[in-house]
Amino acid sequence: MAGTGCKIKLESVSKSFDDKIGRTAVLDEISLNVYENEFLVILGPGQCGKTVLLNIIADMEQADSGTITFDPQSSGQTGFVFQRYALFNWKNVLKNVELPLKFKGAEKEQRQNTAMKYIEMVGLKGFEKAYPSQLSGGMKQRVGIARAYASGNDIILMDEPFGALDAQTRYQMQDELLKIRSKEKKTIVFVTNNIEEAIYMGDRILLLSNKPSKVVKEYVPDLERPRKNTSSQFMELRDEITANMDLAL
Amino acid sequence: MSKVKKIDVYYILSILSVLLLLAVWWAASAVNESLASPGQTVERFFRLIENPIMGKPVSVHILASMRRILVAFFAASVAGVGLGVCFGIFPTFRRMFWPVFSILRPVPPLAWIPIVILWFGVIGDTSKYIIIFIGIIMAIVINTYASISETDPLFLKAAKTLGANRWQTLVHVTLPNSIPAIFAGMKTGLSTGWMSVVAAEMIAAKEGIGFLINMSMKTTPDTALDFVGIVLVALCSSLVSFVLSVIERKLCPWLELDVK
Amino acid sequence: MYNEKTRSVGMKVFLNVSGLLMFFGIWELVVALGLISEKKLVAPSAIFMTFIDKLTNVVPDGNTIIVHTLTSLELVLIGFVLSCLIGVPLGLLMGFFKPANRFFTPIFEIIRPIPPLAWIPIVIVVLGIGIQAEAFIIFVAAFVPCVINSYTGIQATSKTLLDVAKTAGASKTQLFFKVGIPSALPMVFTGIKISFGSAWATLVAAEMIASTVGLGFMIQQGRNAVRPDIVLLGMSVIGLIGAALTGLLSILEKKALPWRNLK
Numbered sequence: 001m002a003g004t005g006c007k008i009k010l011e012s013v014s015k016s017f018d019d020k021i022g023r024t025a026v027l028d029e030i031s032l033n034v035y036e037n038e039f040l041v042i043l044g045p046g047q048c049g050k051t052v053l054l055n056i057i058a059d060m061e062q063a064d065s066g067t068i069t070f071d072p073q074s075s076g077q078t079g080f081v082f083q084r085y086a087l088f089n090w091k092n093v094l095k096n097v098e099l100p101l102k103f104k105g106a107e108k109e110q111r112q113n114t115a116m117k118y119i120e121m122v123g124l125k126g127f128e129k130a131y132p133s134q135l136s137g138g139m140k141q142r143v144g145i146a147r148a149y150a151s152g153n154d155i156i157l158m159d160e161p162f163g164a165l166d167a168q169t170r171y172q173m174q175d176e177l178l179k180i181r182s183k184e185k186k187t188i189v190f191v192t193n194n195i196e197e198a199i200y201m202g203d204r205i206l207l208l209s210n211k212p213s214k215v216v217k218e219y220v221p222d223l224e225r226p227r228k229n230t231s232s233q234f235m236e237l238r239d240e241i242t243a244n245m246d247l248a249l
Numbered sequence: 250m251s252k253v254k255k256i257d258v259y260y261i262l263s264i265l266s267v268l269l270l271l272a273v274w275w276a277a278s279a280v281n282e283s284l285a286s287p288g289q290t291v292e293r294f295f296r297l298i299e300n301p302i303m304g305k306p307v308s309v310h311i312l313a314s315m316r317r318i319l320v321a322f323f324a325a326s327v328a329g330v331g332l333g334v335c336f337g338i339f340p341t342f343r344r345m346f347w348p349v350f351s352i353l354r355p356v357p358p359l360a361w362i363p364i365v366i367l368w369f370g371v372i373g374d375t376s377k378y379i380i381i382f383i384g385i386i387m388a389i390v391i392n393t394y395a396s397i398s399e400t401d402p403l404f405l406k407a408a409k410t411l412g413a414n415r416w417q418t419l420v421h422v423t424l425p426n427s428i429p430a431i432f433a434g435m436k437t438g439l440s441t442g443w444m445s446v447v448a449a450e451m452i453a454a455k456e457g458i459g460f461l462i463n464m465s466m467k468t469t470p471d472t473a474l475d476f477v478g479i480v481l482v483a484l485c486s487s488l489v490s491f492v493l494s495v496i497e498r499k500l501c502p503w504l505e506l507d508v509k
Numbered sequence: 510m511y512n513e514k515t516r517s518v519g520m521k522v523f524l525n526v527s528g529l530l531m532f533f534g535i536w537e538l539v540v541a542l543g544l545i546s547e548k549k550l551v552a553p554s555a556i557f558m559t560f561i562d563k564l565t566n567v568v569p570d571g572n573t574i575i576v577h578t579l580t581s582l583e584l585v586l587i588g589f590v591l592s593c594l595i596g597v598p599l600g601l602l603m604g605f606f607k608p609a610n611r612f613f614t615p616i617f618e619i620i621r622p623i624p625p626l627a628w629i630p631i632v633i634v635v636l637g638i639g640i641q642a643e644a645f646i647i648f649v650a651a652f653v654p655c656v657i658n659s660y661t662g663i664q665a666t667s668k669t670l671l672d673v674a675k676t677a678g679a680s681k682t683q684l685f686f687k688v689g690i691p692s693a694l695p696m697v698f699t700g701i702k703i704s705f706g707s708a709w710a711t712l713v714a715a716e717m718i719a720s721t722v723g724l725g726f727m728i729q730q731g732r733n734a735v736r737p738d739i740v741l742l743g744m745s746v747i748g749l750i751g752a753a754l755t756g757l758l759s760i761l762e763k764k765a766l767p768w769r770n771l772k
Contacts, residue, residue, distance in 0.1 A: 058410055080410035086403045090425040090503050099421065100411040131503040151411060259611040266612045270619065283634050340516070344524035349532045355752035356744050357710030360725070362717065363732035363740045368549055441710075444624040448714045451626065452729075459627075466630045466719075475630040483622040490622070 007074055007155055007187045008034040008057060013066035015052055016212075025212035026052050029066070032206055032215055034155070036071070037185045043198040044208030045245060050191040053213070054080075054157045057189065079148030079156040079186075083163045085140040087132040093119060093143050094128040100151035118146035121180055138169040145180065155187045162197070174200055178225070195241050199234060200227050207244060217244055285473030290480070293473035302464055305456055307481075313457040315485060317374065318439075318446050321381035322489075325438060329386040330431060333393025338419060350390070358384035358441060359448050371453040377446075384445030385438035392434025396427040429504060432497045436490060443486045458482050551738040556745060559738040569739070570730035572722055578746060581712055581723045584640060588647025589708040596652045596704070597697055600659025605666075605689050606681075617656060625650035625711050629719055643715045643723075650711035651704040658700025662693030695769060698762040705758060709751045 015027040026049035034040050044050045055061040057068060058078050070076040079100075087096050098115035106114075119128050122142040132140055141161055148156045161177075162170045174197060181188065192198055198205045205219040219241065223233055271287055278286035285293065297307045336343045336350075361383050369376040400423050408418045450459025462478035465471040498505065533553050539545050540552040551559075563574040570577070602609040603617070625646050636642040666689050674688045716725025724743050731739030763769070 060406060060409065077412065078410065080407070082403065082407060084403060086407035088404065088407075088422060088425070090428070090501065091421075092503075099413075102421075103412045103414070103417050133503060147411070259607055262608055262611040263615045267615050267619070270616050277635075281635060284631070341524060344521060345528035345531075348525055348529050352529075352748070355755065356748035357706075357713050357751065359710050359714040359717070360728065360744050360747050362714070363728045364737065364744065367732050367735065367737055367740060440622075440624075443622075444626060444710070444714075447624045447626045448718070451629075451718055462627050462630060463718075466633065470630065470634045472631050472634050475627070479623050479627045479631075482624060482627055483619070486622045486624075 005036045005071055005073070006033045007036050007071045008189075009067075009069040010057070011067045011069075013053075013056060013063045013068065014212075015049070015056065015061070015064050027056075027063070028212035028214050030208075030213065030215060031066075034187060034189055037187055039181065039188045039190060039201060039203040041198040041202030041205045042189065042191045042208060043193070043195065043202075043205050043241070043245075044191075044213060045193060045210055048208050048210050049213040050193075050208060051159055053208075054159050054189065054191055058157055074154055077151070077153045077155075079151040079153045081141070081144045081148045081156065081158040081161045083160040085132070085137075085144050085164075087140055087143055087147075089132050092129050092131050093124060093135075096132070096143055097128075097146045097150050100147065104152075114152075115146075115150055118149045119143075121149070121183060122146045123176065136169075137165050138173055141165065141173060142176070145177065149180075149184065149186070155189070158188060158190045160192055161190070163192070170197075175226075177201070195238055195245065196229055199223070199237055199241070200229060205241070207241060283470055283472060285471075285476055289473045290476040293471075294477045294480075297461075297474070297477060302461060303455060307461075310456050310458055310461055311481060311485065313454075314446055314450065314459065314482075315489075317377050317381055317449075317457065318442055318485075318489065321378050322385055322435075322439065322442060324378075325382045325385035325442075326389060326435060328382075329389030329434070329438070330393050332386075333390045333431075334397060334419070334424070336390070336394040337397030338415070338423070354387060354391075358387065358445055362449060362452055366453055376453060377449045380449045381442050381445045385435075385442040388437035388441065389431065389434040392430045392437070393427060396430030397423050400426055428501055429497075432493070432501075435493060439486070439490060439493070443482060447482060458485070547737070548735050549737055551741065555738055556741050559742045560746075563739070563742065569734040569736065570727045572727075574727070574742070574746065577722060577724050577727045577743075578750070581716065581725070581747075582750070584643050584723065585647060585705075585708050585712045587640075587644045588712070589651045589705055591644070592648045592651035592655055592704060592708070593701055596655025597659045597700070600656035600700070601663050601685075601690060601693060601697075603656070604660040604663035604693070605685050620649075621653055625707075626714055626718065629715065633719060638719055638721075643712070643720060646715045647708045647712050651708035654703040654707055655700050658696045658703065659693060662696025662700070663689045665696070666692045694766055698758075698766065702755060702758050702762070705754060706751070709747070709754070713747055 010030055010032050012029045012031055013027055014025070014029055016023050016025040018024075030053065042050055042053065052061060056063050058080055059076075088099070091099065094112070094115055097119055098111040101111040101114055116125075116128065119125060122145055124139060124142050124146070127135070127139065132143065135143070144161065148158075162173050165173060178201065190201060192201075199219075199221050202219075202221060205221065207216045207219065208214065209216045219237065221227070221237055223231070223237075227234060229235075229238075275286050278284045278289070294307075301307070302310070336347060358380065362380055365376050365379050365383075369379060404422050404426060405418065408422045413421065446457070447459040447462065450457035451463040454460045458478050458481050461481075462475055465474035465478065536550075537552045537554065540547070540550055540555075560574065565573060567573055599613065603613050604610070628646055628649055629642075632642045632645050636645060670688050670692065671684060674684055679687065712723070713725040713728075716723035717729040720726045724747050728740045728743035728747075731737070731743060
């Protein structure tokens with residue numbers, strides 16, 4: 001990835017929380033770079049603090065120490081895709097997708113055009129008047145992705161976006177997301193606990209350890225797309241990551 | 250299909266129960282002579298149309314009660330939602346005034362009647378509006394505040410990542426999310442409100458359904474008139490509640506769809 | 510979003526107290542400065558003096574405040590307890606057994622929208638003025654929420670739980686007692702609390718309209734005698750007792766449903 005610009009630079013970011021047991025360190029001196037237009041996967045076991053890391057990048061939580069620097073070209077704003085979709089039940093698909101534009105004060109026509117463009121891009125044309133409760137999980141997450149894209153931010157953070165879907169839909173959505181990404185380049189930071197998903201999707205994979213999380217290792221899958229999870233290289237990489245993944249609770 | 254038939258059998262029970270209610274009423278009136286029978290009640294209603302009470306036809310009494318509840322309900326809804334929102338989103342406001350609200354809350358709305366009458370007099374509608382307003386507003390404030398403060402943090406987080414400021418979050422996220430709870434508060438408020446209408450009109454009014462009910466206690470008891478009043482109040486309150494649910498359904502089309 | 514984590518404890522307490530201080534301060538001041546006639550409003554301190562006085566003085570309503578309070582309490586407890594004893598089982602039956610549902614729901618739906626006070630003239634004719642008539646009105650007022658909440662609570666019983674019990678061979682009666690009722694209990698308690706509030710509110714009004722003793726009667730007489738101190742004293746006592754008994758019910762609820770408050 002050398003040669004492309006660095007979008008986000010994290011240096012020694014640490015974070016702990018107070019709870020009943022005492023103080024729990026969640027992130028321990030995490031340093032990483034996110035490069036322009038790459039698909040970065042952050043892979044880690046169960047409760048390792050991946051979400052906290054994303055929250056800190058999205059300015060939803062404050063790090064205890066360390067610095068986060070955005071590329072000066074970038075707004076520093078990020079789009080966010082949630083595991084539980086976080087669609088607003090009281091707004092139909094179109095209204096949900098145009099919401100970030102509305103918040104920016106865009107004109108109605110521009111709002112609708114942009115929203116429709118992304119609704120089409122995620123393959124939901126014809127569903128723009130539907131309410132979230134009428135959609136399946138996979139469709140809801142398509143709306144979630146369209147909404148993040150519509151926000152116009154060049155960095156999109158995805159927090160286990162397919163974690164709530166059944167296996168079949170999950171595979172479908174993985175391909176869908178890769179397709180969307182090929183249509184419009186964005187810098188994507190994708191959090192998951194699923195090793196195969198990480199290898200299938202990622203340009204680069206950062207493996208995190210259990211709490212307090214550190215970056216254990218970086219992998220750059222040298223596999224041709226579309227990747228096949230039955231290819232021997234795929235399986236080798238999977239075994240290697242599995243061996244390094246900290247499964248202790 | 251057999252299930253459908255079974256339900257039909259149960260509906261006979263429903264009809265039976267209503268018939269039984271009427272039979273009990275009728276039997277009670279046969280035993281106690283001063284208690285009006287269903288027939289006498291119907292008859293009394295028609296007599297009420299021909300012989301107005303206080304020179305006012307029954308429609309004036311109905312409209313008086315309806316006007317009081319609707320005006321007070323409208324005012325209480327606006328003020329109640331406003332107050333609930335303020336409690337929900339301004340921590341300083343909540344810290345300062347929630348204790349004050351909390352000490353006023355346990356005083357039942359009807360216990361305000363004497364003091365409100367002392368302050369605003371018996372004549373005119375001011376006292377009645379205020380009493381009914383107090384009856385309705387409490388439930389609305391509490392429901393609005395509770396549902397705003399319990400908004401799913403995920404929604405707030407989503408709003409923030411989409412670039413919403415405080416005001417936009419309120420208008421597009423927190424408030425619409427609270428609409429069902431606010432309506433629930435309005436419905437609770439309405440039933441207390443009708444209670445207040447009847448109480449206020451029984452104690453201090455020259456017109457209204459509560460006034461009719463109170464007239465039935467004067468001199469020789471006129472229980473038929475009370476039954477007429479009871480039926481009228483029940484009908485009016487059902488009508489208002491029905492209209493409110495229609496509005497709720499129009500306002501929240503997404504609630505109908507919650508199948509998945 | 511609107512969290513106040515950054516605020517210090519001292520500031521929180523200060524804000525909490527300042528609202529109340531302001532409320533009572535303005536109240537005292539308005540009266541002290543004579544902005545509002547003493548025939549309309551008296552100061553909080555004067556209410557307390559009236560309280561001391563009313564412990565022994567029977568003017569203008571014929572009884573001391575102790576007698577009024579005890580009468581009201583007795584009445585509300587009779588009506589409230591009766592309504593729980595009848596309303597809760599009825600709501601549970603209606604919610605669990607279809608025939609009971611079909612039979613009682615229409616009657617219940619007819620009675621529900623009638624404000625309890627509207628029954629007063631009829632009840633007086635049948636039972637005469639007195640404790641029975643008032644207890645009956647309070648019973649009606651407290652009855653409705655008891656039924657509705659028990660009904661809703663048991664209807665929401667998890668289908669999975671019922672199926673598990675069924676496959677384990679439970680009879681319909683066992684399902685009702687062992688699965689339906691326990692899972693409805695939280696809602697039942699909510700209903701009981703609402704019932705009490707409704708009973709207490711109705712009591713006050715019933716005493717204002719048809720009684721010769723009780724806190725409601727006392728505040729009504731206070732108004733007739735243009736004694737705002739008596740009215741406000743009555744309101745305060747009514748509010749305090751209402752809050753205390755509701756608090757008691759909440760404590761009972763916590764004791765009865767220990768699994769509810771574990772987070």
